[in-house]
Amino acid sequence: MCLPFLPSEQIVETFMRLDDRVTSPALASLMDYIDRTWIRSRTFPVSSSSIFMSPIRTNNDVEGWHNRLNSRVNIRGPVPFYLLLQELFREATAIPLQSKMVCENKLARYQRKKTRDIQREVFRLWGQYTDGEVSTSQLMRRIGRLLH
16 A cells, blocks of 8 residues: 555556565455556556655645635535635635745645654655665555554
8 A cells, every 4th residue: 555655667566566476365356456446547647646755645635625615605515606616716816825925935734743743754764765775665664654
């Protein structure tokens, strides 16, 4: 499950090496699914699954934005289309200012301490991997332990 933490050009080769080690039918079935859905997919190229060196790796950021948008509309249940359109327009007009603030390090997102610590460690491991200090299998093993 750590394949996305690798650079996209390493994912297929690493997956094939892992697939060669499969011994159980249940795991073979899972590997076949991953191969069909992610490795040989025409819909999702392997490059789209790599999160290597990416600070945002979950949908929590998207969900946070979605929840904030819903709370600003302040309606329970489905939001009427035109009300949603107005709110999306307001959101879009704020993008240039937000972009400028992010570039100037004046706008940051909130992160819990545990998440920040994991983020720091993942980037440290990526740095070691890029510098050749850890192998692909060591990187995957260490990230796997870190995330569980």
